[in-house]
Amino acid sequence: MSYSIESVRKDFPILSRSVNGRPLVYFDNGATSQTPIPVVEAMNRVYYEYNSNIHRGVHTLSNIGTEAFENVRKQVAGFINAAKVEEVIFTKGTTESINLLAYSFGESFLKAGDEIIISGMEHHSNIVPWHLLQKRKNIIIRVIPVLDDGSLDMEAYKALLSDKTKLLSITHVSNVLGTINPVKEMVELAHKYSVPVLIDGAQGIHHEEVDVQDLDCDFYVFSGHKMYGPTGTGVLYGKEKWLTEMEPWQGGGEMIKTVTLEKSTFNDIPYKFEAGTPDYVGVIGLGAAIDYINGIGLDAIREYERELYTYAFDRLSSISKLTIYGTAPHRGSLISFLLKDIHPFDAGTLLDKMGIAVRTGHHCAQPLMDRFSIPGTVRASFGLYNTKEEVDILIDGLAKVRQLFA
Amino acid sequence: MTIIEVQNEIVEEFSMLSEWMDRYSLLIELGNELEGFHEEHRTDQNLIEGCQSRVWLYAREEGGKIYFEADSDAIIVKGIVALLIRVMNGRTPSELLESELFFIDKISLKEHLSPTRSNGLVAMVKQMKMFALAYKTKMENQ
CATH class of the missing domain: 3.90.1150.10 (Aspartate Aminotransferase, domain 1)
Structure with a gap:
């Protein structure tokens, strides 16, 4: 090889x-990986050949675009081995994925006094959204300490897990230390307490093999621009059981079933979490990036x-x-x-x-x-x-x- | 010497150094040589937080003129700080407020005064003028 x-x-x-x-x-x-020609060309083709808003149209261009966009969802599901295509939600990056979860998971499942666990090596984007949630819901944030060599204190982690723990949110690979955390083992431990696990895969997705079913993580998030794809694209993978139960984050077009002036009912996943026109050009570029990686x-x-x-x-x-x-x-x-x-x-x-x-x-x-x-x-x-x-x-x-x- | 004259002098000193390594060598030297910062002024109040490096700036007025003390944790930044102090020190508030800093641009260090560099220098220049404005207002009200 x-x-x-x-x-x-x-x-x-x-x-x-x-x-x-x-x-x-x-x-x-x-921070940002460079973009290969096939990715740029895939996005150029959208603009030159079939640019039009996806999902909504009956016309040919819209249908071509919709198919291309939804094909990338299948590609991503395959890339991370998701059980279902609907478990893949497109966002504008890791940061947005975590913010979405902090809001939606927080609204649906967390109450005052509940604990979530993060670690001392998290990127601000896996700290600040939880601080915001802490302000809204009065949750408690526990932190796994980092040892001198840059690995996580696993004993401390085990001691932090309890019946009060409602979520573990942990980075796959540290963006500063390069530490590859034992995420599979951590998921196993968390699940003993029925604690769901969010993995920040911003630095993991393109360097490590990610099989979300094998990891058994509940959520896995990553960005397109660190894996040779375009900026402004990201993914939130979530197990169907969680996503179905979770409140939507942003409201708008595409994410609804019915709207009267009094109330809305929401679409099914993944669309429930994709309000408004998505960055379909970027997502199609992300698909080309996955092709590129798979090609090598x-x-x-x-x-x-x-x-x-x-x-x-x-x-x-x-x-x-x-x-x-x-x-x-x-x-x-x-x-x-x-x-x-x-x-x-x-x-x-x-x-x-x-x-x-x-x-x-x-x-x-x-x-x-x-x-x-x-x-x-x-x-x-x-x-x-x-x-x-x-x-x-x-x-x-x-x-x-x-x-x-x- | 006026603010313009000191700047011209600096431009001339740097113009003899055509290689970037020599220019940065000089900056590092100036940074290492910058003295006069009193430790009691290393306070949060005097701190100009940049994303990449930090600058401490303290100003005092004496006989109608403003004097600066400054420090930075990064030596290249400190070297530029030294140049700024050389240009701005001991001036009247009006001189400072009317000054236009052109030397940074002319000695090919413009990138360091771009807001994207977030090294605290842009904020420092702004803060120097703020001091001048504050002292000017104070003097006029006396």
Whole structure:
């Protein structure tokens, strides 16, 4: 299992541009991955050949669009092995998926004093929606601590579970530490208390094999723009039993059955949660991204990325006065680090001058920064098109940064 | 020297450095050399929070002129802060309010004053002018 990196890179025109006079080295895939030609072309085809609002029309273009859109729902269901196509809801991203759940699940199933569990390594988008819910419903938020190596304190997690727990909401892969959490085991433990589990798969979906039936998670959410799809697309997978019972979040067209001026009755899932015109162009692009990933093969991608990750980790580890944050046994896809005495902003600014795009700052995970008492980190996150040569350029770049500070 | 003259001087100093590495080297040097920030001014009130780095700015008035003390946790930001202080320090409120900062642009550091950089510098320049406005109002009312 392998693929030709040269031909893959040709699918991403942006990779051949230069930045600040140097060839671009793009290591910010954890924030947004680049988009291959087939994805852009699929979206172009919508605009050029069959653009029109889906679901509502009787005319030909609308029907072509509806079919294309609904085919992507089937594709996504297949990609994550959902039991039913209706369990796939389109959103504009992971953040919206979690907000939808915090509202709808919260309205339907939570009352004052109920507990939900999150962890100390969550992205703000898996913290703040629960804070909002806490304000509305007076729920209690419990937090699984993060150990020094960046793994979760599983003993603490077990101790937090109780009859009061009503939801576990946990990241699959940490966007700062790269830790791959033992989500399957966590689901099993939660289910012993009949606690449903939401997995934030923003960093997991394109790096790990995700089989929602095997994981037995109740919800799995992710974004299109981190898996070579377009920005503004996302997915909320939920087990039918929950989605059917849950209150809708936003009201509008498409999500209703009947409306009188006095009251509305709601459509069935998934449409109940897709009020208004969806980003059908984006969703069709997301379908093309899934095709693209499947075309290369997720196993081949994982194998390639794992080798690249190990190479990068080893090379970064060999730099003196460089600290890597996140050394848990199971980790991948991204590496956070700090050069001693050099602020991440300074390192990132200088690397940018060398054409190297990394992310710096707190990565929307301030509680985790507080946990490690650091202002932020420099993060290199990898995609299927990155190469060892690019890792070498990063290593040389860091040496130059160090030299400038000498 | 006027605000314009000091800026021209800085532009000239940087114009001798054609390589980005040399320009940033100088900024780092200026950042490391910036002194005069009193620890008691490192308060939340004086903190200008950026998403990426933080800047502390303190201003005082003496004899009708305004003096600044500032610090940042990022050295490149601190280097630019040092330049801003060199331009803005010891000026009357009117001078500050009428000033136009062109040197940042001319020494190819414009990106750092773009609001998207969220390094606190844009807010810092704004805050310097706010101090000037506040002192000006205060003086006129005296």
